[in-house]
Amino acid sequence: MEGKILTNIYNFNAGPSALPKSVLLxxxxxxxxxxxxxxxxxxxxxxxxxxxxxxxxxxxxxxxxxxxxxxxxxxxxxxxxxxxxxxxxxxxxxxxxxxxxxxxxxxxxxxxxxxxxxxxxxxxxxxxxxxxxxxxxxxxxxxxxxxxxxxxxxxxxxxxxxxxxxxxxxxxxxxxxxxxxxxxxxxxxxxxxxxxxxxxxxxxxxxxxxxxxxxxxxxxxxxxxxxxxxxxxxxxxxxxxxxxxxxxxxxxxxxxxxxxxEQGGVEAMRLHSKTKGSLLYQTIDESDGFYVGHATESSRSSMNVTFNLRNEQLEKQFLHEAKAKGFVGLNGHRSIGGCRASIYNAVPLSHVESLVEFMKNFQKTHV
The missing domain is CATH 3.40.640.10 (Type I PLP-dependent aspartate aminotransferase-like (Major domain))
Known part of the structure; x- marks a missing residue:
């Protein structure tokens, strides 16, 4: 629709990455x-x-x-x-x-x-x-x-x-x-x-x-x-x-x-990132090894959440199904593979919540 930015895409690209929708408008x-x-x-x-x-x-x-x-x-x-x-x-x-x-x-x-x-x-x-x-x-x-x-x-x-x-x-x-x-x-x-x-x-x-x-x-x-x-x-x-x-x-x-x-400055961004990261890391930690984080807990990034699944075939299936649901940019870097969700400032909390729901449902159907 002219004058509006409508999308069902969840942008988790590592860069160039998501821009705030209001900024684009x-x-x-x-x-x-x-x-x-x-x-x-x-x-x-x-x-x-x-x-x-x-x-x-x-x-x-x-x-x-x-x-x-x-x-x-x-x-x-x-x-x-x-x-x-x-x-x-x-x-x-x-x-x-x-x-x-x-x-x-x-x-x-x-x-x-x-x-x-x-x-x-x-x-x-x-x-x-x-x-x-x-x-x-x-x-x-x-x-x-x-x-x-x-x-x-x-x-x-x-x-x-x-x-x-x-x-x-x-x-x-x-x-x-x-x-x-x-x-x-x-x-x-x-x-x-x-x-x-x-x-x-x-x-x-x-x-x-x-x-x-x-x-x-x-x-x-x-x-x-x-x-x-x-x-x-x-x-x-x-x-x-x-x-x-x-x-x-x-x-x-x-x-x-x-x-x-307008969002409250850099401190608001920090708290926002902490909330988004905690949701994803909790999903990984509570998956009984279905998802495995790459970084040690004390060094985890609030910007890029990296993880693997049990095997490469399951990772390919995860990324395939995620893409079909509108999740973009979840592939890990070509140098190491795996999966990566980049949750920069402009990535809405609702998009992270949708990804968490997808991850939990994927685990239920592939255990």
Whole structure:
């Protein structure tokens, strides 16, 4: 029906993932003729007052929601988290320094491998030999003296693990965190972080925009002998308008920020995620081994619930029947298989309740 978004789909995709339905409706109404200008958001000049209003509104709402201190810059970049894997070491991994990596999953591995192409690195902690079932125990006191920065990943989408809390940082060593899959789902202690980055396509908006929140004093130490466009200082000095930004993605990001604000902010998102996750984990735990969670209980993610069934054939049947019922995106990552329900901020509680009902009924008919 024109003007309405009607769907019987339950979207559990890991990313790009669900957007709030009200955001999609608002975008439908205003994105293609913004404020009766006759221009869509994607057509107007990024130097125009119309777009600047969108741009700075999105930045300011993000700063407010995450309580970002004034001594941090917020940048809107492109290239996803994958570009940050290279951009961080290009800016801060200078000769004579080493970068320390905490390996908790595939994405932290990729960040480490990319940095290793640029400079010296070492692994501070890892649970790879345990199939990344838990978050590693980390002692920042064991860092080497020439450590340029420590890198960690807050939530691991593929393995379904998440830091329950962050280790206390050494004040002399910067900490860089990939928060792509749980940003805006819980608060961040900015005393413990120096650079936080996130692809927007899971909790903050559509794909195409990357959020980077960086301490200003850290930027002052950045390598100046790198391409201009790869320097954080370049984008900070230009208010993320050094070159044409992804205007449409930033517009929708602003709408998502407004939606989170209306729901009660980041703390409301945290409680919402806890409720949704508890329902799924309880269903897994009470299934007498029919469903088996991948992550250890103390490291379970509130964003990505990963699990297996008794055998591969039963998993295929589960995914087949789930798809027929409208459940989308329940396949585990291609690298490890199994099943995964991604329950980001925009996934309604009612969709999780429907999935739980399906899981219980599937178990009854396949025991």
């Amino acid at each position: 608002e975008a439908q109404e205003s994105m293609f003729n913004y404020k009766n200008s006759g221009l869509s958001v994607m057509e107007m000049s990024h130097r125009s007052p119309l777009y600047e209003e969108i741009h700075f509104n999105s930045l300011n709402k993000l700063r407010s929601l995450l309580s970002v201190p004034d001594d941090f810059e917020i940048l809107f970049l492109q290239g996803g988290a994958s570009l940050q894997f290279a951009m961080i070491p290009m800016n801060f991994l200078t000769p004579g320094k080493q970068a320390a990596f905490v390996l908790s999953g595939s994405w932290s591995e990729k960040a480490w491998k990319e940095a290793s192409r640029i400079g010296e690195t070492y692994i501070l902690a890892s649970t790879k030999d345990e199939m990344y079932r838990r978050i590693p125990e980390v002692n920042f006191d064991s860092c080497k003296e020439n450590t340029a920065y420590i890198h960690l990943t807050s939530n691991n989408t593929i393995f379904g693990t998440q830091w329950p809390s962050y280790p206390i940082k050494d004040p002399n060593i910067p900490v860089c965190m990939d928060a792509s899959s749980d940003i805006l789902s819980r608060s961040i202690d900015w005393n413990q972080m120096d650079l936080v980055y996130a692809g927007a396509q899971k909790n903050a908006g559509p794909s195409g925009i990357t959020i980077v929140i960086i301490r200003k004093s850290l930027m002052e130490t950045a390598n100046s002998h790198i391409p201009t466009i790869l320097s954080y200082n370049t984008h900070a000095k230009s208010d993320s308008l050094y070159h044409t930004p992804p205007t449409g993605s930033i517009f929708i990001l602003g709408l998502v920020m407004k939606w989170i604000e």
